[in-house]
Amino acid sequence: MSEHRFWNTQPVPQYDEDDTEEIGPIDPVQSADEIQKTPYPLLGQFEWSECTVEDPKEIDEIYQFLNNNYVEDDDAMFRFDYGRDFLQWALMPPGWRKEWHVGVRVKQSRKLVGFITAIPARLSIHGSSKDTVEIDFLCIHKKLRSKRLAPVLIKEITRRVNLVGIFQAVYTAGVLLPRPLSRCRYHHRSLNPKKLIKVGFSRLAPRMTMMRTIKVYKLPEKPETPGFRRMEEKDVDSVLELMRKKYKDYKLAVEFSKEEVAHWILPHENVVYSYVVEDPETKQVMDFCSFYLLPSSIIQNTEYDTLSAAYLFYYVVDATRMEMVMRDILIEARNVGCDVFNALDVMENTSFLKDLKFHIGDGELNYYLYNWKCPRMEPQENGLVML
Numbered sequence: 060m061s062e063h064r065f066w067n068t069q070p071v072p073q074y075d076e077d078d079t080e081e082i083g084p085i086d087p088v089q090s091a092d093e094i095q096k097t098p099y100p101l102l103g104q105f106e107w108s109e110c111t112v113e114d115p116k117e118i119d120e121i122y123q124f125l126n127n128n129y130v131e132d133d134d135a136m137f138r139f140d141y142g143r144d145f146l147q148w149a150l151m152p153p154g155w156r157k158e159w160h161v162g163v164r165v166k167q168s169r170k171l172v173g174f175i176t177a178i179p180a181r182l183s184i185h186g187s188s189k190d191t192v193e194i195d196f197l198c199i200h201k202k203l204r205s206k207r208l209a210p211v212l213i214k215e216i217t218r219r220v221n222l223v224g225i226f227q228a229v230y231t232a233g234v235l236l237p238r239p240l241s242r243c244r245y246h247h248r249s250l251n252p253k254k255l256i257k258v259g260f261s262r263l264a265p266r267m268t269m270m271r272t273i274k275v276y277k278l279p280e281k282p283e284t285p286g287f288r289r290m291e292e293k294d295v296d297s298v299l300e301l302m303r304k305k306y307k308d309y310k311l312a313v314e315f316s317k318e319e320v321a322h323w324i325l326p327h328e329n330v331v332y333s334y335v336v337e338d339p340e341t342k343q344v345m346d347f348c349s350f351y352l353l354p355s356s357i358i359q360n361t362e363y364d365t366l367s368a369a370y371l372f373y374y375v376v377d378a379t380r381m382e383m384v385m386r387d388i389l390i391e392a393r394n395v396g397c398d399v400f401n402a403l404d405v406m407e408n409t410s411f412l413k414d415l416k417f418h419i420g421d422g423e424l425n426y427y428l429y430n431w432k433c434p435r436m437e438p439q440e441n442g443l444v445m446l
């Protein structure tokens with residue numbers, strides 16, 4: 060990892076450093092008024108451009124740009140296809156800022172060729188609370204790769220975040236950079252095995268027929284947990300309470316406000332689906348769970364061009380009901396048309412992945428902190444899900 064020309068200049072733990080138990084900023088503490096007021100210089104033909112994500116035209120432009128240029132798997136078989144509604148939801152949570160939706164355009168054509176975003180997040184890291192941002196959607200046009208544009212985008216978003224007095228950030232990547240706070244793995248549960256095999260994501264197991272494979276992954280028609288229902292506005296306080304109690308046990312977690320629970324967890328059609336388990340007697344909300352929809356383009360396939368996928372999001376479920384509730388959201392995801400259900404090995408996920416017939420994927424997800432040194436953590440100690 061010594062060859063990282065950019066990351067070796069940044070306030071992140073370098074690879075050769077030992078795993079000290081120290082906790083604190085890496086850069087000397089600065090105040091917002093010491094921060095450079097002008098944007099970083101760009102190569103001649105490019106200019107900075109704050110995107111207006113409330114404008115359907117601009118959200119569509121961002122959608123198309125990410126749909127064509129964002130993250131692919133190592134074999135270039137799939138590329139994330141974040142939806143327009145999903146992007147508006149992801150980029151306008153409570154406390155969002157327009158100046159943190161940073162685009163790079165070609166001056167003369169106005170074409171969008173670069174993008175990076177930040178959203179505010181109050182994080183609990185090894186028990187102490189910090190105002191930070193979550194960095195996401197860093198994307199450079201395929202034709203402009205290895206022009207050293209990404210470091211400029213990262214420095215510019217850092218400057219804009221520092222201007223309002225925030226000096227820490229969290230970000231994730233499939234690639235290995237100096238230096239992961241936590242290294243997690245994706246697991247996948249087939250919902251439509253026939254399509255997953257046809258598009259080359261799954262393979263027919265030896266001595267298994269397609270009919271037999273379909274039977275193995277078959278799920279009941281409807282959820283079976285007594286009291287399982289969609290989450291509603293009236294459940295926000297209960298869900299907030301469940302999260303506050305449970306997520307303080309994780310070494311990395313967002314400290315959600317009531318408004319943030321409403322924004323991130325209440326159902327949003329075609330974006331995020333959430334459910335509660337209401338005790339049939341007491342009418343108390345005992346559990347909640349949620350997943351978000353993030354399709355992928357299938358880059359080379361004659362029969363299909365999109366893979367519908369659900370991703371496990373936030374939940375608090377009693378251990379005795381865990382497997383049943385998680386099976387119920389597999390059923391809900393299948394019922395809204397998903398072909399596969401994805402989950403990381405974070406939180407308590409490993410308690411049900413095997414029994415619910417998830418298989419480990421080759422996708423790794425590494426979590427990183429910017430300008431904060433602290434001990435690393437195991438996936439199950441990690442309570443943060445990034446979109």
Ligand SMILES: COc1cc([C@H]2SCC(=O)N2Cc2ccccc2)c(Br)cc1O
Pocket residue numbers: 130131132133137138139140245247260354355356366368399401420421422423
């Ligand atoms: C291909 O193996 C995986 C690819 C991905 C990512 S990379 C680009 C993309 O679109 N993905 C979503 C996806 C695509 C296909 C199946 C499941 C998830 C993940 Br995340 C974990 C995997 O194991």
